Amino acid sequence: MGRNYFNMESSGIKSMRFKHKRIIVTGASSGIGRAISKRLSVEGAELLVIGRNADQLKNLCEEISTAGGYAKFLVCDLSKEENRKTLCESISEIWHDKIDILINAAGIYSMEAIRNNTPDLWYQLMEINVIAPADLLSKLVLKLAKGAVVVNISSVAGIVATPGSSVYASTKAAILSFTRSAAAELAKRGIRVNAILPGMVKTPMMETMFRFFTKEQQIELEKRHLLGFGTVEDIASAVSFIASHEAKWITGCAFVVDGGLSLS
Numbered sequence: 001m002g003r004n005y006f007n008m009e010s011s012g013i014k015s016m017r018f019k020h021k022r023i024i025v026t027g028a029s030s031g032i033g034r035a036i037s038k039r040l041s042v043e044g045a046e047l048l049v050i051g052r053n054a055d056q057l058k059n060l061c062e063e064i065s066t067a068g069g070y071a072k073f074l075v076c077d078l079s080k081e082e083n084r085k086t087l088c089e090s091i092s093e094i095w096h097d098k099i100d101i102l103i104n105a106a107g108i109y110s111m112e113a114i115r116n117n118t119p120d121l122w123y124q125l126m127e128i129n130v131i132a133p134a135d136l137l138s139k140l141v142l143k144l145a146k147g148a149v150v151v152n153i154s155s156v157a158g159i160v161a162t163p164g165s166s167v168y169a170s171t172k173a174a175i176l177s178f179t180r181s182a183a184a185e186l187a188k189r190g191i192r193v194n195a196i197l198p199g200m201v202k203t204p205m206m207e208t209m210f211r212f213f214t215k216e217q218q219i220e221l222e223k224r225h226l227l228g229f230g231t232v233e234d235i236a237s238a239v240s241f242i243a244s245h246e247a248k249w250i251t252g253c254a255f256v257v258d259g260g261l262s263l264s
Contacts, residue, residue, distance in 0.1 A: 017244045019044030022099050024091065026136070027106030029053040031203035032153060034060055036105055036239050037230035041069035043240060048094065049073045050087065062131070078106050078132040079124070083123075087263040088102065088139040096220025097146035101243050104133035104175075105153045109205050111164045111212045121167055129171035134178050147190040149243045151177050153235075154195040156258040164212070173198075176254055183252030193241050201230045226260025 018040050025040070027033030029051030041064045048070055051057050057073035064071040072094065073101050076087040091099075108128045110121055132154055144150075155167050157171035176195050183193035200206055200221065206229075210218055222229055238257045241247055256262055 005055070017240075017246070018101075020046065021101060022046050022048070022095055022097070023101040023103065023243075024048045024050065024099060024140075025103045025105055026050045026133070027104075027153070028060060029056040031105075031205060032198065032232050032235050033103075035236040036103060037071065037241050038064065039233070039236035040066065041071060045069075045101075047092065049072040050076050050078075050131075050148075056235060062117065074128075075165050079127050081135065082143075084132065084135050084139065088136065091140065092143065095143075097141050098188060099140060099148060100145050101149045101151070102137065102140060102144065103151045103153075103239060103240035103243070104136065107153060107155075108134060109209060110168050111209055113164060114166055117167050123165050125171045126174070129168075130174045130178065133175060138257065144186075144189075144191055145222065148184065148192075150179075150186075150191065150193040150246035151239055151243050152176075152193070152195045153239075154197045154254070155178070156197045156199045156256060156262055158197060159254070160258075160262050179254075180252045187251060192247070194251060194253045194255060196235060196238050196242065197254055197258065198235050199225055199230055199256075199257045199261040201232055212227070224264040225258065225259055226264060228259060230257065230259050 019075060023040055023045045024032055025047060027039045028037045028049035035045055038061060041047055046085055047070065049057055049060060054075045061071040061073050062119050074087060074090055078082050104126060108125060137150060153170040154176045157169040158176045177197040179193050235257055240256060242255055
């Protein structure tokens with residue numbers, strides 16, 4: 001189990017650095033997106049959380065509200081352009097003012113040998129992992145405040161080769177490249193765009209992936225993470241920093257948070 005970020009004293013969090021900041025988090029139903037939402041709410045954010053599972057989003061918002069935070073949710077399947085268009089229209093209706101931070105945490109994974117990489121698989125992963133975050137930024141860019149921040153959740157898979165992940169890794173490398181280009185283009189408005197590259201983190205997605213691994217392979221993979229597997233809270237902490245004013249001079253960055261995997 002990860003640390004409880006709703007307990008300010010036990011977590012060591014004392015900052016309210018996102019007070020009055022309007023923050024959108026996609027992929028908030030579970031895993032990393034959910035942890036990011038919880039972390040930023042403790043630090044004062046006004047949240048709009050987005051995902052596909054209405055019950056999980058409702059539960060998240062109730063947890064945040066009970067802890068004294070503020071969050072609303074919108075249900076959206078980001079794999080369809082018309083859904084993203086409707087989503088952005090709804091966001092504009094809820095928040096007439098500017099958006100301070102956009103965090104693209106929605107993503108899907110595949111584990112397939114190259115011989116099984118069908119066009120449909122490519123289209124499916126590209127749509128969610130690359131096109132959706134890029135499209136959301138395109139549709140919302142004029143609503144971003146001067147000095148706003150965009151954080152894209154990529155993966156260390158985008159820079160470290162792993163057998164069986166050629167499609168997934170390609171999409172994560174693509175969003176990393178998009179991040180750098182967007183950072184260069186939007187810097188004139190003071191908008192920072194960065195990517196977080198997690199290693200293996202204990203999430204439902206990791207559990208699904210491990211069904212393709214033997215016990216020995218799982219142990220070997222954890223050894224390659226010099227500090228062991230990470231938690232969703234580890235990634236939430238990295239996002240909290242990179243999205244904050246403390247990182248005001250950082251843009252176009254590939255922020256690797258992988259427990260040493262890329263060193264092994």
